[in-house]
Amino acid sequence: MENGGRPSLGQVILLASTSAATALFYSIYRHKCRTAQTLKGAQNISLNDDLHSLLLDLPGRCVPYAVIEGVVKSVKDSLNSQFVENCKGVIQRLSLKEHKMVWNRTTHLWNDHEKIIHQRTNTVLFDLVPEYGIAGVSVRIVKPLDATELGLETVYEKFHPAVQSFTDVLGHYITGERPKGVQETEEMLKIGATVTGVGELVLDSKIIKLQPPKAGMLYYLSNLDFEGLVKKQESQVRLWRILTVVFGVATCVTLFFILRRQYRHHREKKRLRRLQREFQEAKARLEEEGGDEIRNPCVICLSSEKSCVFLECGHVCACFSCYQALPGPKQCPICRNSIARVVPLYNS
Template sequence: MQLACVTFHFQGKHVLSPEASFHPKDLKSGCCGRMESFPIRTVEVLCLGTSITLSGLFYYIYRKKQKTVDKLNEAPRLSLDRNLANILNATPGKCLQYVVIEGSVQPVKEPLRSQFQESCAGVIQKLVLREHRLVWNGLARTWTDSERFLHQRVNEVPFNLVGSDKAEVRVLCPMEASGLNLEVVHEKFHPASYSFTDIISQYLSGKKPKGQLETEEMVKVGAMLTGVGELFLDTDHALKLRPPTDGSEFFLTPLDFETMQMEQEGQALMWRVVASICVVTGVAVLLWVVRRYYRHLKAEKEREQERRDFERLCTTEGGDCDEDAEPDYNTCVICLSSPRNCVVLDCGHVCCCFRCFQALPEPVCPMCRQLIKRVVPLYQV
């Protein structure tokens, strides 16, 4: 028996993507199995799903903020004077759904007195006691600051917004309003004291108290507030401001209307930018997957073309390179079913069939792990 061979150069490329899984049954599959053999990585799925979810969430927040900005732009600004009652009397239902008014804070009865500043009085009082401590972070190997609320109490009394000519508007449900920033009238830090036993227990528990911060915040009497909400005339002919019944955002803030409007527009723009970044990230991940799939298809086509060139060379030289034959000896060391019909060079091993050679994740000999520079078909004559 005489052996003959024809040189068939390997192009120095990976004919199969390293991510693709290999099984001997896949050698018989055709183009219909390309998509099934293309793996979608878990990281790509997570990134794509996360970007879609976050972009949808951030876009929802942006639309909500933008709706608030549009409502503020359309809201009429009314002067707090005696004519306000006449305007509401002429309005159907004696109610304006969304208006802007400004006035100074005056209590209906006795105001709240500060517990720490004798001369300070207000209509809303917030007392907070926080504990500041250091917590050991085992991952960063350092102490980090943290705080927790030990006590919080909020007191309020009914109050009005008073205009220039003593016109009054009663504010209902002020704690439901957005932008109600209370003024800090008292703040004191009480540092913690340690004994030797406390220091040892702190290092064992990983928690080291720094002290307690005591604060008092108030909406002072006479402070100027901007209210945005639903204004109506009650049965007792009293003007009242309450949260809008249509679900629009209720505002009560010490800022003037122009500053508050710019702040809301900035927040809407920020959420729009964040949503756009998430969308761009999702598109980038999708394009990366499409690019990988395109390269996978290209490698599959090159592999198929090399197989056809190999069969054509075998047919041209009159040899027998039938891989479907199943001899009882000299079988491929990879699939263990087809005959060995190619020689890998430079090592010269005859160890596999051409289909298994094409399916190798990397161009190295399966026997000696030497780099394959070219392959030649082997056939009987």
């Protein structure tokens, strides 16, 4: 059998890559699953007059993982949009992103490529207050930029196309890069926007704060409600589970074909050993019958009798020892056709 029954390089690479991808996707799936379960177990707390007294009665005056839904309100100053009038917020992110087409030498296609040229984020202190405004009840948001999901709204977006001369176009085709233009974007967390915050809720002196949680739990400031946030995390869990199953099946299929090839090689070796034993027995019987004259000499060594029938061509021209010595892939020395199998020749 070719390669001694060993798997080919392509099979080894495929098995290694699918196994690594399966392990990676399974690890991400487990992490996403734990994150979703932790989020579902967060304590939902209402912004009302009892919040202060509730935290006073708790150990450490904190809720390790709490859900707060409220309206954004600036503490002192606010941020004004650079492009939209009468648009105020507490978080402002300005971005410049370059868009270009890059030539892929492998697929021979132009692919879209994005690169952030410049990004700046401004923040001011802000609170979450009840939607209908209960006096004195507010939650101070600490380190909002550490949130995994920060619900910013795009308030301005403009694309500036690149102006190119004929010389530039020729140069771009030579270098393999074609600039499309620059996209200018402004995102803001507006004052009055409804936000769902998930984190550690603590009472620090007289100020109630929502801050990044401990023990590896994720911090959220999302424009979705809590139910929508949970559904979004669960959809990510399903995605990674599907990827894990798909690549796991690919790994199992690849392993099955490799093992089947090994089994066939083992079965072929057993068949060859059986044929060799039959040839040796036939040769021993001929020697017992006596006679030094070789009636049908092997066309290769001329010292042993022909004892093989090559299929599918049907030629009887060699002994078994010379058949084994033929280089692979084995071919009939008479007609040069491939030898599919060999059977012993019995002379009576």
